[in-house]
Amino acid sequence: MQIVRAEEMYEWDRRAMDEYGREGYILMENAGRALAGRIREKFPKDEKFLVLIGGGNNGGDGYVIARILKDQGFDVTAVQVVPDEKIEGDALYHKNVYTKSGYDLAELTEQEWNRGTVVIDAMLGIGVKGPLRPPFDDLVRDVNLYGMHRVSIDIPSGLPADEGEEEFEAVKADTTFIVQAPKLSLFTEHTSGYYGEAEVVDIGLPPLSVTDPAREWRAEEDVKEGYPRLPASAHKGSRGKGLLIGGAQMMPGALVMAAKASIRSGAGLTTAATVPGNIPSAAGSLPEVMFMGTEEVDGVISGIDTDSLTGKDAVAAGIGMGRKEPGRAVMETLLKETKVPLLIDADGLYHLRFLLDVLKEREEVTVVTPHVKEMADLTGESTGEVKRNPFSISSKFARDYGVYVVLKGPHTIITAPDGRQIVESSGNEGLAKGGSGDVLTGILLTMLMQHEHPLEALANGCFLHGKSAELLTAGERTVYDLLPTDVVEGLSSVFRTYIKE
Template identity: 40%
Template sequence: MQVVTGDEMRQVDRCAIEEIGMKEEVLMENAGRAAAQEVERLYTHLDQKKIAVLVGKGNNGGDGFVIARTLLEKGRDVDVWLLAEEEQWKGAALYHKHLFESCGFEGYRWKSAETLLEKNYDLFIDSMLGTGITGELRSPYKESAACLNEAAGDIISIDIPSGVPTGEEEVPKSAVQADITITLQSPKCSAYLFPARAHYGEIKVVDIGLPNAAWKSINVSRKVWTKSDVQKTLPERKVSANKGDHGKGLLVGGSLQMPGALSMSASACIYSGAGLLTTALPSSILSIVSNNVPETMFLLLPEKDGGIAGELIGKDFSFENYDAVAAGPGLGREKGTKNLVRKLISEVETPLLLDADALYYLPELAQEMKRRQEPLILSPHPGEMGRLTGLSASEVNKRRFEISRHYAQEYGCYLILKGPYTIVTTPQGGQYINQTGNEALARGGTGDILTGIALGMLLQNESISSSLCNAVYAHGLTSDLAVQQKYTSTSMASSDLIHHLPLAFRTIVSSL
């Protein structure tokens, strides 16, 4: 499912109309009817609802005329409120206004919020403003949006809540706060960014019949990664397979202060299907980790002050026997960490995943990163991404799509920008958005678990992007299942997620 900005969506529409030859009036009819059908599906007793459709001057308003006409033709109790003057409707929107009126229906001119509120509507359909609006709302849309936000009835926005931008722009205070948004054809980028996401409410996507050929008009790859995608790309285990067929991985990390991070990461890797795992760590935490994860082999590294002494690792230390390497969980930020990370970037000739403290010194190793030829994967949270880019975490969160794409392309790496709706970006700039997960993941240790899952996936799949997307999906699904079946998002430990990993994978494959 493609995710777009407003400009990109208009380009696709333009291609469908001007190059392919689809009538704009037909496209708008499709959109309005699809939205009306979704409204009927959402409200099984719609005949008992008193409905107000607020119609603006643009194409979003044209959709509103079709929705209102469709519902009125079925005998629904619908009032249409017009927020524009006659001369402001043009093109397909004007056509559908005339069609609405030719069918014997008429709308009320917007007067005031009081006039609307005194009607006591059960349901408001926001068809005022669409994807072409930026900045604070102006009259009469500012007053009508405020009226909707104060009203007792449910609000359904069409395509996008009025006033909310489609991309990474600032969200105006006057924007509509919808309970449900019926998105036409493709979700908009802002549906996966906060604070804009909070304005959408529940999101429903409807197909409006855009030809597949129209999507070739935009040179952007930004998609939602779904359960179906996971099922298509999850590696199958053959009856005749042996442990070597499922990959040999190396996990580097741990310190005397943070042995648990490495333990959780190693365990998650094992539960994600790794054939053989070697865990490289300081000798002082060997007994702790081995007691927690007996399935892994161990490689003892030189130690200083409870952490790995990267500067003391000799040339005889080889990475040749591993199909993928991950480093970072519990590593610490001692000076030896920088030497270790430099060695990993320079010498690992298989996919290398860096997370947590392994990311800390990357701003000082930029040239080593750019010289690296083999796949490099980084998995920062917004704070770590801020350090990598010289921005604040809040700035990163405002422009998650742009910043992650620019960084991945500049350094030729895969980037997992963690957070609500984690984004996986490829070195070519392709982006995949994850929808699983919940606020239970906002605690220490969950990132280490993701590192383990991702390493386990990398060992079994030739496609790096699919491996990372599947890991992020399974990680989020695990937290969803944990909260649904046993825990709450508040009362839960990160290690509880690991015990739900088998259930997550079973949930994925059960419907194959």
């Protein structure tokens, strides 16, 4: 499913009319009808609806919804919150249909506020610009104040559709029925909460690609389709030989979790390279993994035998490695000498910010997997800027350095060097724990070895990780006690449920 900016949504609508000959008022009828259908399914007939209608096409949708619900016998009070001269075009057409149907408009009084049980917010859609002007400033506050169930049409009124805007006042919806395609602000941290429970409603626009490069929200079916099948003749070579590099003397756990996640997610053979002192205990807990010692200074990795890179299908480095000086040279060597996909995470990302010129020179596939803070440090932006602009900041970094970016968060945004983006939303707050990232790194290492396309590999890896958490907390675990190591064990259920034929 495409994730659109406001201007891309308008482009879609315009092409539907200009190229496909669909009249605007028919598109609005279809939109309102689809939306009313969802409202009817969600709420019992004894609810009292208050429909607030604004002056643009969002208000036009509101007129159609109010009429259809009234046609079907629902108790609906409709209020046009702007003067008559503000209603034009397709919205005016539908206002006329509404009034010719014998339906009237009410004044918004204290009584109406108190009578309603569900408010349908069709005041402002994706056309909102700048700070709210009267009467919307007061109306938005009132909608948030009265104790009705708040249903926003397309987008909570006042909320920007795109990323980036910092200051706004908006309806805090309980439910949002999004028209045709999710907008960027559904996925940005400071805006997503305003949507409440969000559902995309297909209003029947012709299937057009309006995002270029493609920007897509992953559905579960896509994962199953895109997942590489293991041939019956699979051997460890065909499943991939991966190398994980990380771990300092005081931090053995990260590498162990990543290695375990790598083999559980299907790697043929995983080798873990770490400081020699960590090997006995790590090897004891992971008999399936091969271990090799690195050079070491002050308890951290200071050098790696580049022969160990030969014969590998992918390499992941940086987890639990520490931030001491010697690590930088190790990362520099890896950037220069790794001829297969190289994934850099955690402390590796810390070192990477001093090696951006080397990164730029690298020609083979490179993947970085930052969370917001790490992304901020890599790009020199503030964490606030990254949170508000995750799509464009990821895209710029991916293009500037020719890398794949996995920006981790409640909605993980995966970006290819050409700017294509996939949002993967599986997972829950149980994953917000030290070690989750290490598990993801292990899974992604395996995915990079098994998929033909890195973007697909990374999206599927994020899915496995997030879905494992979801399945576990739907069963024995809760978001409070879930551990990263549980997520590794939970992979079996994800494979069984979503991948296995």
